[in-house]
Structure formats: C-alpha cells, structure tokens
Amino acid sequence: MLSYLIQKEFLQMRRNAFMPKIIFIFPIMVMCVMPWVMNQEVRNIVVDVVDNDRSQQSQQIVHRIEASPYFFFGGQQPSYSAALKDVERGKADIVLVVPQNYGRDMVNGRQPQLLIAANAVNGTKGAIGSSYLSQIVLSAELNNVECRVENVEFATATLASAGSTAAANSPLSTLHSPLSIQTASLYNKTMSYKVFMIPALMGILMMMLCGFLPALNIVGEKEVGTIEQINVTPVSKWAFILAKLIPYWVVGLVVLSVCLLLSWAVYDITCQGPLWLVYLLAVLLALFFSSLGLIVSNYSDTMQQAMLVMWFFVVCLMLLSGLFTPTRSMPAWAYATTYVNPMHYFIDAIRTVFVRGGDMQSIAHQVLALAGLASATSLWAVLSYRKNS
Numbered sequence: 001m002l003s004y005l006i007q008k009e010f011l012q013m014r015r016n017a018f019m020p021k022i023i024f025i026f027p028i029m030v031m032c033v034m035p036w037v038m039n040q041e042v043r044n045i046v047v048d049v050v051d052n053d054r055s056q057q058s059q060q061i062v063h064r065i066e067a068s069p070y071f072f073f074g075g076q077q078p079s080y081s082a083a084l085k086d087v088e089r090g091k092a093d094i095v096l097v098v099p100q101n102y103g104r105d106m107v108n109g110r111q112p113q114l115l116i117a118a119n120a121v122n123g124t125k126g127a128i129g130s131s132y133l134s135q136i137v138l139s140a141e142l143n144n145v146e147c148r149v150e151n152v153e154f155a156t157a158t159l160a161s162a163g164s165t166a167a168a169n170s171p172l173s174t175l176h177s178p179l180s181i182q183t184a185s186l187y188n189k190t191m192s193y194k195v196f197m198i199p200a201l202m203g204i205l206m207m208m209l210c211g212f213l214p215a216l217n218i219v220g221e222k223e224v225g226t227i228e229q230i231n232v233t234p235v236s237k238w239a240f241i242l243a244k245l246i247p248y249w250v251v252g253l254v255v256l257s258v259c260l261l262l263s264w265a266v267y268d269i270t271c272q273g274p275l276w277l278v279y280l281l282a283v284l285l286a287l288f289f290s291s292l293g294l295i296v297s298n299y300s301d302t303m304q305q306a307m308l309v310m311w312f313f314v315v316c317l318m319l320l321s322g323l324f325t326p327t328r329s330m331p332a333w334a335y336a337t338t339y340v341n342p343m344h345y346f347i348d349a350i351r352t353v354f355v356r357g358g359d360m361q362s363i364a365h366q367v368l369a370l371a372g373l374a375s376a377t378s379l380w381a382v383l384s385y386r387k388n389s
Contacts, residue, residue, distance in 0.1 A: 038193075
C-alpha cells in the first residue's frame with residue numbers, strides 16, 4: 001500500500017505545472033547567483049584623504065589606498081569639514097586625516113597619530129572598513145621603520161669596514177629588523193567566501209524544499225478536500241506520513257547532487273571529506289524539516305497559515321544557526337537556542353566535512369544531535385496527525 005501512496009505523490013508532482021520548475025530551477029538559481037551575492041567581504045569603500053603633510057610618507061599611504069581592492073579613492077579634500085560633508089552626502093564612507101609633520105615625525109622615530117572617521121550608519125561597513133584602513137596605515141609605517149633600520153645597519157657596516165673599533169661598541173649595531181608576522185590558512189587557503197557559503201546554501205535548499213513542500217502539500221489537500229477521502233481508507237498514520245515524506249527526501253537528495261555538481265562545474269569547489277557524510281547530514285536535516293512541515297500542516301487549516309508559520313520557524317532557525325554570524329557572538333540566551341537548533345548542527349558539521357575534510361569521528365556529536373531532533377519531530381508529526389474516519 002505504501003508504494004501506491006508514494007506513486008500517487010510523484011504523480012501529483014508531475015501533474016503540477018509549477019512543482020517541477022521550483023524543484024530544479026530554484027536550486028540552480030541559488031547555486032549560480034547566491035555565492036556571488038552572499039559575501040561578507042566589504043569592498044568599494046570610498047575613502048577621502050585630508051593630507052595636511054604632503055610628504056613622501058603620507059603620499060605612500062594614499063598610493064596604498066588607491067591600489068587596495070577594498071577601497072575606492074574618493075580624492076583629497078582640503079579640510080576635515082569638507083571631507084565630512086562628503087560623508088553626510090553619502091559620497092564617502094571613511095575620512096583619513098594625516099596631521100602636519102607626519103613624515104618628519106616618522107623619520108625621527110616618533111609615533112604620529114592619524115584620524116580615521118567612518119560612517120557608522122552601516123555598522124559592519126564602517127567597522128570593517130576602518131580595520132582595513134588601519135592595516136594599510138600600519139603596514140606603511142612598518143615599511144618606513146624597516147627602511148630606517150636598513151639605513152642604520154648600512155651606516156654601521158660602513159663604519160666597520162673603515163676599521164673603527166667604536167662601530168662595534170656603537171648602539172647602532174644592536175638594532176635589528178622588526179619581526180614580520182605572516183598568517184596561513186590551513187583549509188580555505190584563498191579565503192574565498194564561496195567555500196563557506198556553498199555548504200550553507202545546500203542546507204538552506206534542503207530546508208526550503210523538504211520543509212515547505214510537504215506542509216503545503218497536506219494543507220493543499222485539506223483545502224480541496226482530497227485528504228478526507230484518504231481518512232476513510234484503512235491507510236495507517238505511519239503509512240500516510242511516510243508517503244508524504246519519502247518523495248521529498250528523494251527530491252532533496254537529487255537537489256543535493258545537483259548542487260555538488262554545480263559547485264564543481266561553476267566554482268571548482270569540491271568536498272574535501274567523504275561524500276556519504278554530506279548525504280547523511282542532508283538526510284537527517286530533510287527528515288527534521290519535512291517532519292516540521294507535517295506538524296505545521298496538521299495544525300493549519302489554510303495554506304496561508306502554513307506558509308506564515310513555516311516561514312517564522314525557518315527564519316528563526318536560519319538566523320540563529322551561525323550561518324551568517326558566529327554563534328559565540330550572540331547573547332547568552334540566544335546562544336542557548338543553538339542546542340536545539342538543527343541548522344546549527346548541520347552548518348557546523350557540513351563545513352567540517354566539506355571544507356576541512358573531517359571524518360565521522362569529527363562530526364559524531366552533530367550527527368547524534370541531528371538524529372535525536374529528527375526522531376523527536378518525526379514522532380510528533382505522527383502523533384499530531386488526527387485521522388477522522
């Protein structure tokens with residue numbers, strides 16, 4: 001009997017003119033467009049410079065800003081007030097003010113202070129842009145320090161070659177070049193944000209397709225009255241629930257395969273760990289959200305109610321999962337919700353497998369948590385379904 005019910009579900013999908021399009025076109029559009037759009041990198045920050053020094057050192061900072069891929073040089077302004085007007089008009093995002101005698105103080109070994117004023121209406125852009133600009137200023141100052149040390153060492157070597165015994169005892173001979181700090185990425189070596197977002201997009205697609213479609217399917221049958229015909233048959237609740245879930249699990253796995261293929265073909269990004277772990281995580285996530293969709297449909301009478309309730313849960317689970325922001329940055333009460341958030345476990349696990357190449361031992365905790373949450377929601381879906389005979 002279960003096989004006939006599953007066949008009925010697939011026939012309904014095929015006869016629905018809109019369903020095949022949303023199943024295949026939606027994932028393709030998401031995978032081909034969203035990795036380029038969902039990027040946390042801040043670029044094209046317009047910077048106005050107020051150079052009160054006009055020295056070689058200050059111009060070096062200006063040239064570094066012009067060469068940076070993150071900034072757009074808005075030009076040099078005569079005063080801070082003039083640059084601030086550009087910020088107020090939306091023509092500039094950050095103002096850099098170089099004080100007078102900046103170059104002379106740098107040559108003399110002093111530490112002059114520069115002013116960085118950022119438009120914090122967009123807090124993320126202002127904070128990250130200020131950080132980028134601070135790194136440029138710091139790198140320029142370190143470069144000037146290295147030049148001074150090289151000149152001192154050259155002078156020391158000249159004195160030593162002249163046979164001066166005072167050169168060996170001179171404090172100039174004790175100077176050393178400043179330490180250089182280099183960072184290395186162990187897994188995502190190019191620091192491409194697409195590598196982090198593609199596994200998350202797979203989870204979003206599984207959540208949308210396997211969560212919304214079963215809920216809308218059952219509520220749609222309620223509205224047209226066909227579910228009443230099933231209720232008067234000897235079909236058990238378990239058979240009815242499985243018949244509603246299995247087709248969308250199959251659809252979810254097909255969509256996941258398409259996403260993996262597009263990730264390789266379009267972005268040349270492949271899974272670093274075992275693929276079967278990716279499919280295992282996808283199945284557990286699909287089981288949870290399809291069960292959640294059935295629970296919502298069991299308590300909803302119209303498609304509008306089901307859509308609003310599902311959207312509420314989906315948005316909350318997605319935003320609190322750590323997909324866009326680190327969970328440790330959340331308040332304590334918000335972080336506590338991650339313990340019952342399946343998207344949090346899925347995002348953490350699939351990034352471990354997809355990006356880092358982790359094995360089953362690396363994600364055992366996440367797999368057990370997903371299995372427990374999926375089992376609980378599946379049981380709730382069966383118990384909440386009321387068959388009126």
